[in-house]
Amino acid sequence: MPTGLFHSTYQEDEKIFRTVWLKCWMGGLLLFLFIGFPFVAPSLSGVFGFSVQHMANMIGIYIIGAHGLNLLTGFTGQISLGHGAFMGVGAYTSGILFMKAGWPFWLSLPAAGLVTAGVGMIFGVPSLRLRGLYLAIATMAAQFIIGYAMRNWTSLTGGSGGLNVDRPSFFGFTLDTDLHYYYLILILTIVATLFLKNLLRTRTGRAMVAVRDRYLSAEIMGVNLFKYRLLAFGISSFYVGVAGGLFAHYNLVVSDEHFTMWLSIQYLAMVIIGGLGHVLGGIFGTIFMVLLPEVLRIPTEILSNIYPNIFAIFGTLRELVFGLVIILFLIFEPDGLAARWHTIRAYWKLWPFSY
Amino acid sequence: METANMAQLEVQDLHLSFGGLTALNGVSLAVDPGEIFAIIGPNGAGKTCILNCICRFYYPDKGKILFEDRDVTQLAPHKVAGMGIARTFQNIELFQGMTVLDNIKLGAHVHLRSGFLSGGFYWGKARKEEVKLRREIEERIIDLLEIQAIRKKIVGTLPYGLQKRVELARALAMQPRILLLDEPMAGMNLEETEDMARFILDINEERRVAIVLIEHDMGVVMDISDRVFVLDFGTKIAEGPPEEIQHNEHVINAYLGGSDAAFSKLGF
Ligand SMILES: Nc1ncnc2c1ncn2[C@@H]1O[C@H](COP(=O)(O)OP(=O)(O)O)[C@@H](O)[C@H]1O
Ligand SMILES: [Mg+2]
Numbered sequence: 001m002p003t004g005l006f007h008s009t010y011q012e013d014e015k016i017f018r019t020v021w022l023k024c025w026m027g028g029l030l031l032f033l034f035i036g037f038p039f040v041a042p043s044l045s046g047v048f049g050f051s052v053q054h055m056a057n058m059i060g061i062y063i064i065g066a067h068g069l070n071l072l073t074g075f076t077g078q079i080s081l082g083h084g085a086f087m088g089v090g091a092y093t094s095g096i097l098f099m100k101a102g103w104p105f106w107l108s109l110p111a112a113g114l115v116t117a118g119v120g121m122i123f124g125v126p127s128l129r130l131r132g133l134y135l136a137i138a139t140m141a142a143q144f145i146i147g148y149a150m151r152n153w154t155s156l157t158g159g160s161g162g163l164n165v166d167r168p169s170f171f172g173f174t175l176d177t178d179l180h181y182y183y184l185i186l187i188l189t190i191v192a193t194l195f196l197k198n199l200l201r202t203r204t205g206r207a208m209v210a211v212r213d214r215y216l217s218a219e220i221m222g223v224n225l226f227k228y229r230l231l232a233f234g235i236s237s238f239y240v241g242v243a244g245g246l247f248a249h250y251n252l253v254v255s256d257e258h259f260t261m262w263l264s265i266q267y268l269a270m271v272i273i274g275g276l277g278h279v280l281g282g283i284f285g286t287i288f289m290v291l292l293p294e295v296l297r298i299p300t301e302i303l304s305n306i307y308p309n310i311f312a313i314f315g316t317l318r319e320l321v322f323g324l325v326i327i328l329f330l331i332f333e334p335d336g337l338a339a340r341w342h343t344i345r346a347y348w349k350l351w352p353f354s355y
Numbered sequence: 356m357e358t359a360n361m362a363q364l365e366v367q368d369l370h371l372s373f374g375g376l377t378a379l380n381g382v383s384l385a386v387d388p389g390e391i392f393a394i395i396g397p398n399g400a401g402k403t404c405i406l407n408c409i410c411r412f413y414y415p416d417k418g419k420i421l422f423e424d425r426d427v428t429q430l431a432p433h434k435v436a437g438m439g440i441a442r443t444f445q446n447i448e449l450f451q452g453m454t455v456l457d458n459i460k461l462g463a464h465v466h467l468r469s470g471f472l473s474g475g476f477y478w479g480k481a482r483k484e485e486v487k488l489r490r491e492i493e494e495r496i497i498d499l500l501e502i503q504a505i506r507k508k509i510v511g512t513l514p515y516g517l518q519k520r521v522e523l524a525r526a527l528a529m530q531p532r533i534l535l536l537d538e539p540m541a542g543m544n545l546e547e548t549e550d551m552a553r554f555i556l557d558i559n560e561e562r563r564v565a566i567v568l569i570e571h572d573m574g575v576v577m578d579i580s581d582r583v584f585v586l587d588f589g590t591k592i593a594e595g596p597p598e599e600i601q602h603n604e605h606v607i608n609a610y611l612g613g614s615d616a617a618f619s620k621l622g623f
Contacts, residue, residue: 010489195475202474202481203467210450210461217448220410221529222436222465235471 016197033186038179049301050294053178059290060185061246064192066270066282068239071196073268074276075205076232077212078135082123082142083267086237088150088259090116090244092157095165095254100156105168105249112245113238119146120237127229143261150256162255165248181250188246192239197279199235208232209277240267273329275336284337296321361424363388363565364409364440364533369418371404371589378404379415380589386533386565391555393568393576393597396586402569403445404589406535410435410442422533437465441531443522445538445569451511455502455521458510459492462528496524500554516547523554533565534558540572548572552579577601 017023037056044052069083080086094112097103103111119142126138150157157163167176168184175181199205207228210218215225248254266289274285300317333340362385371379378401386392394402407413409420411432420428422438430438441462450458467488469481477485497503500520505513510521519539526534536555540548552575559566570576576583577597585593585606593603600606 010493011486014485014489198477198481199471199475202477202485203464203469204471204474206457206461207464209453209457210464213450213452214448216412217444217450218461219432220436220442220448221461221525222433223461224431224433231471 014201016201030190034183038182041179048294049298051178053182055290055294057178057182057185057250059286060182060189061243061250062267062270062286062290063189063283064246065240065243066267066274066286067192067196067279068236068243069267070271070274070276070279070282071199071208071239072232072236074271074278074281075200075212076208076229078124078127078229078232079132079268080139080233080236081136081261081264081268082120082139082146083236083240084259084261084263084265085143085146086116086120086240087244087247087263088146088254088256089119089237090241091248091254091259092150092163092244093241094245095163095248096156098168098249099163099165106170109168109242109245112248113242116241116244117234117238120241121230121234124230124233124237127233128226140261140264143264147256147260150259157256160255162253163248164253166252168249185246185250188242192242193279193283196282200279204228204231212277269326273326273333273336275338278336278338278342280338280341281336284341288337292325293322361388362386362421363423364567365419365421366405366409367419367421369405369408369420370416371401371408371413371418372416378589379408379418382418382586382589382591384584384591384594386567389559389563389565390581391559391566391568391579393570393580393583394586395570395573395576395583400586401589402586403537405586406442406537406567406569409440409535436529439530439532440535441526441529441533442535443519443526443537443539445541447515447518447522449510449518449522449525452509454507454509455513455524456489456492456506458521459496459524459528460488462525463488463492463530466530492528496527499557500524500527501550516543519543519547519551520554523551527558531564533567535567537569538571539568540570540575548575555579 012018017026038053041053041056065083065087069080072078072080090112093115094105094108097108097111098105123139123142127135130138151160153159167174167181169175175184200209207218207223208231210221210223211225211228211232219225244259247258251258270285270289271281272285273288274283275281364386366382366384369379369382371377382401382405384392384394384405394405396402404413408415408418409427411427411430415428418428419426422440425438427435427438427440450461453461467484469484473479473481497506500523502517502520502524505517505521510518513521519542523536523539526536539555540551543551555566555568556579558564568576568580577600580597582595583593583597583600584591585600585603593600593606595603
């Protein structure tokens with residue numbers, strides 16, 4: 001029957017990982033992440049002089065948040081300068097529900113996502129009227145208002161002293177080591193990535209990209225602009241709220257200083273450097289932004305061992321180089337690391353006939 | 356049936372102005388079900404403005420628009436698609452960074468039901484819907500418009516003529532009952548124009564879709580339309596079957612200035 005045949009071929013064609021090669025690559029990557037990496041992490045830590053396991057955990061948490069911002073900014077075209085604060089909302093929500101209300105972690109974490117989604121959507125309402133930089137400034141209000149609440153709502157947040165949060169446990173098993181927590185983060189990061197990828201190839205994601213590219217045309221297709229602008233705020237904030245919850249139970253203490261404007265800007269830098277509008281962008285950008293300061297620390301420390309008296313100079317030098325690298329990146333890779341990755345992959349596909 | 360004589364789309368006494376400039380000055384027209392209704396007129400006559408009023412991009416100062424007897428004059432712009440009205444644009448309005456397939460899939464937006472949760476997990480409803488959508492697009496649109504070879508191409512990389520065709524494909528995915536085409540042949544060569552005319556006729560005959568066609572190519576207009584509506588300075592100057600329009604003095608004088616070149620333009 002030709003219809004049955006067609007059906008199966010289109011179904012094949014609609015899959016994310018279509019070729020055997022891709023499937024093998026993905027399988028290998030997963031094997032490495034689940035089994036290989038935890039094995040090599042301790043020896044890598046010895047080589048680099050910082051905890052590679054801890055870095056991987058931070059990267060995983062921030063990837064989830066960066067995916068969220070990428071959905072909003074990269075795919076729906078709305079800049080947010082409030083995602084640092086939104087992450088704080090998630091961190092405090094899960095922390096408070098877990099510590100003060102006695103909720104189990106598997107409920108407090110999704111609740112962190114949902115509460116943050118609600119808060120994000122409230123601050124997303126100006127998107128009905130505002131675009132671009134004007135919207136960015138409006139979302140900046142979230143940063144100030146939420147920051148104020150975190151500092152002054154002492155009975156709930158513990159004020160500037162911060163809130164202590166415990167590691168979660170499942171069925172009496174506590175995730176007390178970095179490695180245990182790594183598996184939790186890894187699984188959630190994979191789920192978050194797949195969800196984003198799927199969302200973008202179905203109705204909702206397509207509508208969001210349409211809103212970004214040509215909103216008049218999207219409207220003609222029957223896309224309700226406001227609904228999708230707001231929904232993007234909701235889903236995006238859910239992501240960053242979950243990231244906040246994960247951070248709270250990992251870092252064991254949360255305070256307003258973790259979720260300042262600086263974090264919002266770092267999130268933006270992650271998705272811009274990684275590649276706006278590429279799912280891989282959130283991943284590459286986060287790895288880059290989390291690792292760069294650590295990598296820059298190595299030569300600084302070597303040099304300060306040789307010339308201990310100019311340690312202070314190199315301390316600031318590191319921040320300078322950090323800024324410089326980002327600027328150079330934006331100049332030479334304006335489309336982000338993900339776009340570069342795609343060209344490299346296209347090159348290797350054709351190799352050795354790629355000249 | 357009583358409704359047999361009911362017009363599918365009716366525009367009543369449409370007025371539209373921009374500041375001091377009157378773009379539409381009391382335009383009334385009625386498109387019957389299943390017909391090809393051409394609107395012609397010099398540049399700046401107000402043809403595109405009529406479509407923009409129907410699609411709710413412009414808010415007329417006065418007048419009424421009825422689609423299948425329902426007043427759509429106050430509808431939100433994104434609700435128009437759900438009514439069964441689709442259009443293409445004079446200056447292509449495709450999503451340039453997306454593939455041809457994604458553009459067409461977007462056309463079907465109002466006919467899909469899956470929400471973000473089933474979409475994000477790609478479970479049950481969303482997966483079924485996507486595969487079914489893909490098959491329908493392949494069988495009912497891509498094959499009809501002969502764009503199999505470019506389905507995975509990024510729209511922005513395609514030549515102009517093909518982009519026009521993709522825009523028609525996207526409009527078809529909306530499963531419209533009326534199709535508003537704003538200069539679909541503009542800037543095309545002879546072969547592309549002939550292809551496009553054939554597609555329009557196929558769509559009109561096979562799908563029983565009424566078509567409003569704004570076009571400057573008089574050969575095509577006179578060839579394929581059932582009725583022609585002539586607009587100048589925001590007012591109707593003539594309306595009737597093509598052969599009548601070709602011989603209408605007002606049209607020849609007002610619209611074409613009565614010159615010899617004009618006569619040949621009208622297809623004499
Ligand atoms: N958004 C607008 N703002 C100001 N004037 C407009 C606008 N849209 C159309 N017009 C004017 O209205 C008149 C009719 O335009 P249009 O409908 O595009 O003509 P055409 O018949 O060539 O499609 C023109 O004089 C045009 O300049
Ligand atoms: Mg026009």
